Amino acid sequence: KSSKQTCGTCSLLHQCTQSKNHQKVVTRHIWQEYVEEVEHLRHHKDVKPIYAKRKETIERVFADAKEKHGMRWTTLRGLKKLSMQAMLTFASMNLKKIANWTWQDPKTV
Structure with missing residues (x-):
């Protein structure tokens, strides 16, 4: 003021x-200065290549969860039930990823 x-x-x-x-x-x-700091770091020359890979890694996982594993809609209600569904979904996605790695090169796993 x-x-x-x-x-x-x-x-x-x-x-x-x-x-x-x-x-x-x-x-x-109350956290505006932290938001500004994150925005500043996001545009730093060392971080830009890492941030560009986000669309290939993190965002792709959530897109696959929505499109291929039924996370777009749910019939469940309540935080506990939704948490259970999300954990099972991501566990199955991790198992699929491990299976693909093992199938491609069984010596490394």
């Missing part, structure tokens, strides 16, 4: 705020 006394005598008050008490209020989320 700005000072009422300082803003009340300012010649640029009409450009800054239209409030009747001549006070400018800027609201920021």
